[in-house]
Amino acid sequence: EYKDGQAAPSNPSLFVRFPRSFVGHGAPLVRPPESPQLDYEGEIVIVIGKAGRRIAEANALSHIAALSLCNEGTIRDWVRHAKFNVTQGKNFDRSGSIGPWLVPFTDAEQIADIALTARVNGEIRQQDRTSRMIFSFRKIIAYVSTFTTLVPGDIIVTGTPTGAGARFEPPIWLKPGDVIEVEADGIGMLQNSVVDEEAA
Numbered sequence: 001e002y003k004d005g006q007a008a009p010s011n012p013s014l015f016v017r018f019p020r021s022f023v024g025h026g027a028p029l030v031r032p033p034e035s036p037q038l039d040y041e042g043e044i045v046i047v048i049g050k051a052g053r054r055i056a057e058a059n060a061l062s063h064i065a066a067l068s069l070c071n072e073g074t075i076r077d078w079v080r081h082a083k084f085n086v087t088q089g090k091n092f093d094r095s096g097s098i099g100p101w102l103v104p105f106t107d108a109e110q111i112a113d114i115a116l117t118a119r120v121n122g123e124i125r126q127q128d129r130t131s132r133m134i135f136s137f138r139k140i141i142a143y144v145s146t147f148t149t150l151v152p153g154d155i156i157v158t159g160t161p162t163g164a165g166a167r168f169e170p171p172i173w174l175k176p177g178d179v180i181e182v183e184a185d186g187i188g189m190l191q192n193s194v195v196d197e198e199a200a
Contacts, residue, residue, distance in 0.1 A: 001134045001135065001160070002128045002132050002134065002159065002162065003133075003134055004161075008134050012159070015087050016087065017072075017090055017096070017157070018091050020094070021090070021091045021092060021093060021095055021096055022070075022097055022098050023192065025097065025190050025192070026099075026100075028192060029073050029096065029180070029192050029193070030093065030095060030194075030196070031175070031194055032093075033196075033199075034078070035076075035078060037076040037166075037173050038073060038074075038075060038095065038175075039073065039074045039076050039166050040174060040180050040182075041073070041118075041160035042069070042116055042118030042126050042160055042161070042183075043071075043116075043158055043159060043160045043182070044067065044111065044116060044130065044157075044158050045098060045156070045157050045158070046111075046140075046158060047153070047154070047155055048064065048153065048155075048156070049064060049105075049152050050062065050065070051063075051151045052149070054146055055142050056142060057136075057141075057142045060138040060142050061105075061108055063141060063150060064105040065104070067105055067110065068100075068103065068187065069100070069184060070096065070157045070182070071190060072157055073095040073096035073174075074090055075089045075090075076166050077089070097190060100189070101188045103188065110186055111130055114130050114185035114186060114187075115127065115128075115184065116182075117182070117183045118161075118163070118180065121178055122179075126163035127161065132161075134159070137158060174194045176194050177194065178193065179191065179192070179194075180194070
């Protein structure tokens, strides 16, 4: 999450996302028949390379192996189906993407103050800098590792700036044919189109 003028929460909001909910760079996101409210969220991904539990913030970055990007596709109305539960709206098959690269993590400057941008059909919808994140990468790793052991290959998607389609009035949902680009300095550009799910 990035600062947007509202009071900052004390701790990050978390949910689990299943591997089947992601596609790779260049593959289409799939809009399900249950809802037209497919939304985008551009985010930076950290990939864990060294295991740890209760990792201290001071040591947290040493546990990162690589960086990537995520379009954390979300079915908005399904996120609001139940109190305390966004899992179902964040896990529709092939609704999000990760890629295009695993960029080796070498030093803190790679993520300290870099630009993150999301575009839909060439129009900038989200744009911010990592220095404005509510919770630092160090804090996120330390917090998550408090309750679960992080192991190599674990992926943490770190939050999105304001500007997702749900924030517009009226909301602007993704539709078939749209092209979404998520880009960050030194990490690359993740691009995906959108298709409707084919009937079984």
